[in-house]
Amino acid sequence: MILGKHRVGNCCRLTILGKAGNVALVSDGKKSGYRGVQRCGSVWVCPVCSRKISEERKEELNELLGWARSEGLVPIMLTLTFSHSRQDNLKRILKAMKSALKRFRQSRLWRSLEREGDVVATEVKHGQANGWHPHEHLLILLRATNEENALASIEALRSEWTRCLGHEGLKCNAHGFEVQGAASAGDYISKWGTAEEITLSGHKSKGGLHPFGLLELAASGDKHAAALFKEYVDAFHGKRQLVWSRGLKKKIKIHDVTDEEIAQKEEKGGEVFVLFDFEQWKAICRVRGLRGELLDLAVQGGQEAVEKRLQALQQGPPT
Ligand SMILES: [Zn+2]
Incomplete structure (x- = not known):
């Protein structure tokens, strides 16, 4: 969604390392997140x-x-x-x-x-x-x-x-x-x-x-x-x-750190559930709401639930 000159809901979209980098979905069972992505760092606009x-x-x-x-x-x-x-x-x-x-x-x-x-x-x-x-x-x-x-x-x-x-x-x-x-x-x-x-x-x-x-x-x-x-x-x-x-x-x-610096810090701990390469990650980003859905699945159903959802995506048209 684009609001004026601000882009909303696009956080975690770009990989930090560009085409060479991987994005990892990590979870410790209580929370989940993505590693290797760029963050917008806006405390006002981005949940x-x-x-x-x-x-x-x-x-x-x-x-x-x-x-x-x-x-x-x-x-x-x-x-x-x-x-x-x-x-x-x-x-x-x-x-x-x-x-x-x-x-x-x-x-x-x-x-x-x-x-x-x-x-x-x-x-x-x-x-x-x-x-x-x-x-x-x-x-x-x-x-x-x-x-x-x-x-x-x-x-x-x-x-x-x-x-x-x-x-x-x-x-x-x-x-x-x-x-x-x-x-x-x-x-x-x-x-x-x-x-x-x-x-x-x-x-x-x-x-x-x-x-x-x-x-x-x-x-x-x-x-x-x-x-x-x-x-x-x-x-x-x-x-x-x-x-x-x-x-x-x-x-x-x-130590004085900016909002952007905090947002950019990588999550520590947790287990890597899935590694996406650049093309796979681009495909994930194309499906509306999928990035959030996968994070929820990781916490609720573990690695198996995430893999099942990704397999379903490969088989059928994106839902
Ligand atoms: Zn953000």
Whole structure:
């Protein structure tokens, strides 16, 4: 499927080594994957890469929490959003929210916080009633005598957020600024990446659809969902999902890797079920949905099930 200038669902298609390389289907019984393929590395657009990137980012966030604990810091979760409606254009409101956040972080009050560092995560959902719902989660590590004081120091910034939104022509109600303590911060990280997984397993998530839910509807022929997904892809193209404050990764000794680098890392372990040469792999890619189907078969029925499916393909017309 091609959405604007972005190609969706074509990940894992090209072999890294070109015509000389083999593609291997590997599985350890619990999960399966392909080795020897090129990945798109988009955390926004591609469910395959997104899952892989999320797993690694989650580890980094856990390291951050562990480090914060050892340093006696108080982690606070601040969720920022604003009032939105079905008529809003995502690109426009996302840009406005980002500008408001920039202003917020430049404010005197923000700069006076006893802050050791922070991580900003940008998310979006889509709801029937109120359209796009972009929001920012800020994980802020504070030096404070206790959590109560830390919460109070962030709560004091509430009117600052309203002011910054106002500059962009946006406003919010009480839900636009939500402050939570360490337990919520830990909970958020432990669920990192699962929103996509829940979406892809077909369950409805709270507060609207994750974009991958729209992608799934689009794949089943829903034109409206396809248009919305395209709007989302255009709005988020080139944006970073997670932004760590300057120097924070260095403090924890986390090596900075890009999403693309994570996506390109080969899966370790597992057993090689099938090796495809370039021509065979091209044939696999031509059958719609087959790459995903083979991965599912590998986990559910093992090597035998995969081989049976491939034999059936050779005998009859592709199904
Ligand atoms: Zn991809």
